[in-house]
Amino acid sequence: MNERMLRVLEFNKITEQLSNEAATSVGKELSLRLTPNRSLKAVQKLQDETDEAVTVLRLNLSVPFGGITDIRPSLKRSVIGGVLNPNECLEIANTIYGGRKTKQFIEKIEADISLLKELIQQIDPLQQLEQQIKKCIDDQANVLDQASPKLQSIRSSIRTYEARIREKLNSYIRTKSKLLSDAIITIRNERYVLPVKHEHRSSFGGIVHDQSSSGQTLFMEPNALVELNNELQAVSVQEEQEIQAILYKLTEQIAEQQDTLYENVKVLGEADFIFARARLAQKMKAAMPKINDAGIIKMKQARHPLIPHSEVVANDIEIGNEFHTIVITGPNTGGKTVTLKMVGLCTLMAQSGLQIPALDGCELSVFDHVFADIGDEQSIEQNLSTFSSHMTNIVSIMDQVNDQSLVLFDELGAGTDPQEGAALAMSILDEAMEKGARVIATTHYPELKAYGYNRDKVINASVEFDVESLQPTYRLLIGVPGRSNAFEISTRLGLKQSIIERAKNHIGIDSKSVESMISALEQSKRQAIKEYEDAHNLLLESEKLKADLEQKWKQFDEQREALYKKTEEKAEKALTNAREQAETIVKEMRLKQSNSTMKEHEWIEAKRLLDTSMPRLSNRQADNNVEHKDEILKELQKNDEVLVKTFNQQGTILEKISSNEYFVQVGMMKLKIQRQHLKPLKKETTYVEKQTTPIKSQSLIKPQLDVRGLRYEEAMHELEKYLDNALLSGFNQVTIIHGKGTGALRKGVLKNIENHPHISSYRVGSMNEGGSGVTIAEIK
Structure with missing residues (x-):
C-alpha cells in the first residue's frame, strides 16, 4: 500500500494503539511495522489468528508474556565474539523461561485455537541453558559465588x-x-x-x-x-578476571544456541502481536469480518475506529454487489469525510488482520490498492492551488486504478468553476467505473445528485441534517441524495419569509423538482427505517414470547412426568397388594387340590381369576403395550392362531359363536373366550405376549423342567408352577431333571408328584434319559 494513502487515512494511529496493547518490545515493533496484506489466503489466516486470541481473552485468560525481552542485539554480540554482561545473560534466561511458560499456557487451553498452538510448538524450551545461566547469575544480575x-x-x-x-x-x-x-x-x-x-x-x-x-x-x-x-x-582484580571467564563461557553457550533463541524470540513476538490485535478488538468492541476478493463491502453499524465509542455515530454501508459507486452529498461538517475515512480505514484494518468496529456478520474485501484523495493538501512550496493539488493526486490515482482498487474521493472536482468541476467529477467517476473500481465520492455539486439515477451500479447517499436543531445527525442515508436545506435553515435563523419566497422564485423548475424528489425520498427513507425498527422490535418480542412458551412447556412436561411417576408408584403399591391376593388364591387352590379332585374348568377359572386380579397400570403404560388398537374390530377366521391374553397362552380358533365370542382350542381344552381377550398372531410365529403387569413374563412351556442348582424350597415352588402350566398346555408327559446329588431334590420331586391330583403315574428315567437323576411323570 502507498505510504501516503496510509498517512491520509491515519492508519499510523491504529498501529500506535496496537503497539500500546503489546506486552513485549518485539510485539510493539511488529505492531508499528504493520501494513495491509493483499493476499486473500494470508488475510484470512491473520483474521483467524486474531479470532483465536479473542476466544482466549473471552475465557478471561491472560497469556504470561512477562520477562520476555528483545535479546537479538545480545545474540548478535555473542556471535561476533563479544562477552555478554550479567544483565544481558539474565535477560536471555528470563526470555527462555517466559517462552516456556507461554508455550505451556497455550497448550493447556481447551478451546479450538489450532493456529496459536501450531505457532507456539516452534518454541524450544532450552531448559538446560536457562539453568546454567541461573546457576551463575541471580535475579539482580549479580554473578553468584557458586558460579565456579x-x-x-x-x-x-x-x-x-x-x-x-x-x-x-x-x-x-x-x-x-x-x-x-x-x-x-x-x-x-x-x-x-x-x-x-x-x-x-x-x-x-x-x-x-x-x-x-x-x-x-x-x-x-x-x-x-x-x-x-x-x-x-x-x-579484587582476580575476582573480576574470574567473573569475565565465567561470562565468556556463558556467552559461548548462548552463541551455540543463537539460531534457536532467534526463532524463540520471533515466535514469542508474533504471539504477543496476535494477542495485541485481540486486545485492541476488545477495546474497540470489534467483530471478525468475512473476507472476500470480489470487491464487496458490507458493514452494519460500522464506527470510525479513531472516534471514541461514546461519541461516534454508527452507520450501515454496502458497496460492490448491487452498486459499485456511492456519491455522497450533504452539508459541510455533516460527516461525509468521516464516512470516507471509516470505510478506508476499516478496509486497511481488515487486510492487516485486525477486527473492525461493526456488528457481527460484516464483510470486507481484499484490495490491491486503496486510494484516497482527502483533505486540502495544497502545496505552498509548489505554489499549487487547492484544485491543482487535488488534481495532481487524482491523476496519479487514475494511472494506477483497476478492478482491484478501492477509491475514495473527497469533494471531487472542488476548487474550480462549479459547472466545469461537476462535469469533470462525473467524467472521473465514469472512468473509474469503467476500470471496475469500487468508488465512494463526496461532493457539493447539485448536478451529481442526479448522477446515480442515470448510471447503472451507482447509488446516491447523503448525510442527514436536522433542520429543527440546525445540527447534522451524522447518519448516512443510502439511496437518498442530500438537500441543501438553505431555505429551511434561513427560516429557522429568522430570515424574512418574503425574502425566502423571492429566492424560491429564482430557482428553476428542474431544481425544484429535484429538491421535491429528494424530500420525498427522505420521508420514505425515514418511514422505512421506522417500519424496520417496529418490525425488529416485534421480532424481539416474538422471540421472547417463544422462549417463554418453551420454558412453560418444559415446566408442564416436567410436572406431567412427575404425575406419571407418582401414579406408577401408586400402581406399584396396588400390584403388591394384588400379589398378596394372588398368593391367597393359590393357597386356596392348593387346599382344594389336596382335599378334593378339582375339575378342569374350575382350575382354568381359578387361573383366570389369578391373572385378572392383577391391576393394570396407567393408560399411558397400557397404551404402550397395545400395538394396534383397531385389532378388536378385526374378525377372526377358523384355524387362526391367537394369543389368549387372560392365560397368556397360544390357541387356535375353532368356530365363531357370536360377533364377540369364539370357541378356542388351548392345549387339550376347548374354551369359550370373548374377542377382546384374543390377539391375532402371524402364522408360523410362536408368540407369548408380555403382560401389562409387573408379573414376570412366562416363556413358552417346554416338556421338561430342570431344577438342579436350586434350593429345595425354590425348586418345589418352580415345580408346582411348571405342573400347572404343563396341564394348561395339554402335555401328556413331562420330564423333571433333579440330578442325583444328596437325593433331597429327588425326594421332594417324588413327594410333590405323588400328591398331585393330575399326575397318573411316574417313573425313573432310563439310562439314555438320564437315569436316577430324572423323573418322568404322566399327566391325566
Missing part, C-alpha cells in the same frame, strides 16, 4: 581482607575519634579510608585520597592499612 569454585575461593579471601581492614579502622575510630570529622568508614578510589579533620592531617598520618567540598575533611588511608588495601585490590 575459584570465584568462591577468591570471594572468601576478599571477605577475610575486608574484615581485617574494618577491624583496624574501627580501632582507629575508638582511639583517635577526636581527629575524625565523623566516626565512619568509607571508600575512596576503591580503598578503605577515614574522614580526618584537615588540621589533624599531620598527626594522623597516611595517604590522602580525596577531600570534602569545603576542604575541611580529608579522606585518608592510614599507613598501617596500605598493605592490606593493596592485597584486597589484588584479590
Whole structure:
C-alpha cells in the first residue's frame, strides 16, 4: 500500500494503539511495522489468528508474556565474539523461561485455537541453558559465588581482607575519634579510608585520597592499612578476571544456541502481536469480518475506529454487489469525510488482520490498492492551488486504478468553476467505473445528485441534517441524495419569509423538482427505517414470547412426568397388594387340590381369576403395550392362531359363536373366550405376549423342567408352577431333571408328584434319559 494513502487515512494511529496493547518490545515493533496484506489466503489466516486470541481473552485468560525481552542485539554480540554482561545473560534466561511458560499456557487451553498452538510448538524450551545461566547469575544480575569454585575461593579471601581492614579502622575510630570529622568508614578510589579533620592531617598520618567540598575533611588511608588495601585490590582484580571467564563461557553457550533463541524470540513476538490485535478488538468492541476478493463491502453499524465509542455515530454501508459507486452529498461538517475515512480505514484494518468496529456478520474485501484523495493538501512550496493539488493526486490515482482498487474521493472536482468541476467529477467517476473500481465520492455539486439515477451500479447517499436543531445527525442515508436545506435553515435563523419566497422564485423548475424528489425520498427513507425498527422490535418480542412458551412447556412436561411417576408408584403399591391376593388364591387352590379332585374348568377359572386380579397400570403404560388398537374390530377366521391374553397362552380358533365370542382350542381344552381377550398372531410365529403387569413374563412351556442348582424350597415352588402350566398346555408327559446329588431334590420331586391330583403315574428315567437323576411323570 502507498505510504501516503496510509498517512491520509491515519492508519499510523491504529498501529500506535496496537503497539500500546503489546506486552513485549518485539510485539510493539511488529505492531508499528504493520501494513495491509493483499493476499486473500494470508488475510484470512491473520483474521483467524486474531479470532483465536479473542476466544482466549473471552475465557478471561491472560497469556504470561512477562520477562520476555528483545535479546537479538545480545545474540548478535555473542556471535561476533563479544562477552555478554550479567544483565544481558539474565535477560536471555528470563526470555527462555517466559517462552516456556507461554508455550505451556497455550497448550493447556481447551478451546479450538489450532493456529496459536501450531505457532507456539516452534518454541524450544532450552531448559538446560536457562539453568546454567541461573546457576551463575541471580535475579539482580549479580554473578553468584557458586558460579565456579575459584570465584568462591577468591570471594572468601576478599571477605577475610575486608574484615581485617574494618577491624583496624574501627580501632582507629575508638582511639583517635577526636581527629575524625565523623566516626565512619568509607571508600575512596576503591580503598578503605577515614574522614580526618584537615588540621589533624599531620598527626594522623597516611595517604590522602580525596577531600570534602569545603576542604575541611580529608579522606585518608592510614599507613598501617596500605598493605592490606593493596592485597584486597589484588584479590579484587582476580575476582573480576574470574567473573569475565565465567561470562565468556556463558556467552559461548548462548552463541551455540543463537539460531534457536532467534526463532524463540520471533515466535514469542508474533504471539504477543496476535494477542495485541485481540486486545485492541476488545477495546474497540470489534467483530471478525468475512473476507472476500470480489470487491464487496458490507458493514452494519460500522464506527470510525479513531472516534471514541461514546461519541461516534454508527452507520450501515454496502458497496460492490448491487452498486459499485456511492456519491455522497450533504452539508459541510455533516460527516461525509468521516464516512470516507471509516470505510478506508476499516478496509486497511481488515487486510492487516485486525477486527473492525461493526456488528457481527460484516464483510470486507481484499484490495490491491486503496486510494484516497482527502483533505486540502495544497502545496505552498509548489505554489499549487487547492484544485491543482487535488488534481495532481487524482491523476496519479487514475494511472494506477483497476478492478482491484478501492477509491475514495473527497469533494471531487472542488476548487474550480462549479459547472466545469461537476462535469469533470462525473467524467472521473465514469472512468473509474469503467476500470471496475469500487468508488465512494463526496461532493457539493447539485448536478451529481442526479448522477446515480442515470448510471447503472451507482447509488446516491447523503448525510442527514436536522433542520429543527440546525445540527447534522451524522447518519448516512443510502439511496437518498442530500438537500441543501438553505431555505429551511434561513427560516429557522429568522430570515424574512418574503425574502425566502423571492429566492424560491429564482430557482428553476428542474431544481425544484429535484429538491421535491429528494424530500420525498427522505420521508420514505425515514418511514422505512421506522417500519424496520417496529418490525425488529416485534421480532424481539416474538422471540421472547417463544422462549417463554418453551420454558412453560418444559415446566408442564416436567410436572406431567412427575404425575406419571407418582401414579406408577401408586400402581406399584396396588400390584403388591394384588400379589398378596394372588398368593391367597393359590393357597386356596392348593387346599382344594389336596382335599378334593378339582375339575378342569374350575382350575382354568381359578387361573383366570389369578391373572385378572392383577391391576393394570396407567393408560399411558397400557397404551404402550397395545400395538394396534383397531385389532378388536378385526374378525377372526377358523384355524387362526391367537394369543389368549387372560392365560397368556397360544390357541387356535375353532368356530365363531357370536360377533364377540369364539370357541378356542388351548392345549387339550376347548374354551369359550370373548374377542377382546384374543390377539391375532402371524402364522408360523410362536408368540407369548408380555403382560401389562409387573408379573414376570412366562416363556413358552417346554416338556421338561430342570431344577438342579436350586434350593429345595425354590425348586418345589418352580415345580408346582411348571405342573400347572404343563396341564394348561395339554402335555401328556413331562420330564423333571433333579440330578442325583444328596437325593433331597429327588425326594421332594417324588413327594410333590405323588400328591398331585393330575399326575397318573411316574417313573425313573432310563439310562439314555438320564437315569436316577430324572423323573418322568404322566399327566391325566
